Amino acid sequence: xxxxxxxxxxxxxxxxxxxxxxxxxxxxxxxxxxxxxxxxxxxxxxxxxxxxxxxxxxxxxxxxxxxxxxxxxxxxxxxxxxxxxxxxxxxxxxxxxxxxxxxxxxxxxxxxxxxxxxxxxxxxxxxxxxxxxxxxxxxxxxxxxxxxxxxxxxxxxxxxxxxxxxxxxxxxxxxxxxxxxxxxxxxxxxxxxxxxxxxxxxxx
Numbered sequence: 001x002x003x004x005x006x007x008x009x010x011x012x013x014x015x016x017x018x019x020x021x022x023x024x025x026x027x028x029x030x031x032x033x034x035x036x037x038x039x040x041x042x043x044x045x046x047x048x049x050x051x052x053x054x055x056x057x058x059x060x061x062x063x064x065x066x067x068x069x070x071x072x073x074x075x076x077x078x079x080x081x082x083x084x085x086x087x088x089x090x091x092x093x094x095x096x097x098x099x100x101x102x103x104x105x106x107x108x109x110x111x112x113x114x115x116x117x118x119x120x121x122x123x124x125x126x127x128x129x130x131x132x133x134x135x136x137x138x139x140x141x142x143x144x145x146x147x148x149x150x151x152x153x154x155x156x157x158x159x160x161x162x163x164x165x166x167x168x169x170x171x172x173x174x175x176x177x178x179x180x181x182x183x184x185x186x187x188x189x190x191x192x193x194x195x196x197x198x199x200x201x202x203x204x
Contacts, residue, residue: 069200071202071203072191072200072201072202072203073154073200073201073202073203073204074152074198074199074200074201075090075091075151075152075153075154075198075199075200075201076090076091076152076197076198076199077089077090077104077192077193077194077197077198077199078090078197079194079197086194087103088103088104088192088194088199089101089102089103089104090102090104090151090152090179090199091151091152092149092150092151092176092177092179093149093150094113094117094121094146094148094149095121095146095147095148095149096148097120097121100113100117100176100177101173101174101175101176101177102175102176102177102178102179103175103177103178103179104179104184104192104199105178105179105180105181106180106181106184106190106192107181108178108180108181109180109181109182110130110160110161110162110180110182111159111161111162111177111178111179111180111182111183112141112161112162112163112164112166112177112178112180113144113146113161113162113163113164113176113177114163114164114165114166114175114176114177115163115164115165116165117176117177118144118161118163123144123145123146123161123163124144124145125142125143125144125163126142126143126144126145126160128142128143128160129141129142129143130142130143130162141162141163141164142162142163143160143161143162143163144160144161144163145158145159145160145161146158146159146160146161151179151183151199152199154201156183156186157183157186159182159183160182161177166178187201187202188202189201189202
């Protein structure tokens with residue numbers, strides 16, 4: 001890889017300079033993150049952004065990415081550099097509304113939506129609560145269901161999200177959600193290309 005690229009996959013992507021393994025949690029396989037040496041200075045800490053959500057590990061073991069880049073689906077990123085951090089943002093539409101600005105957070109076990117956005121969309125709460133820890137302290141947050149949503153032009157499976165009052169992003173343009181590993185793990189691998197500002201996903 002020639003650019004500032006982070007690949008998160010169910011197995012290490014061949015040819016990457018370094019593989020860092022995180023200890024497995026909850027009896028699942030250890031997540032594998034591959035990071036070029038020159039990108040390590042800016043990317044890893046930033047992806048976790050402002051919150052760390054409790055839960056199990058990131059990805060299960062599985063297949064490696066296909067070698068042909070032309071087969072990959074792409075989603076536009078906006079990369080923000082602030083205070084020595086590199087923060088990737090994606091556009092998410094929910095029930096045909098939006099797009100909403102989500103930070104890509106591979107370290108989060110659960111996707112989060114801001115409570116104002118959830119109220120605007122009329123998301124239905126499940127009655128369950130989910131523990132969230134971060135700069136706000138450790139709290140239990142309500143959970144809601146999302147039936148139809150898209151990451152760029154890519155349709156996502158229906159699922160559950162935690163609801164929380166999110167702070168503004170460093171550029172003060174608003175932050176409506178965090179896209180976590182519960183969504184990203186539905187793909188065999190995820191490639192975050194900071195240089196070209198693209199998120200690359202496997203073929204449908």
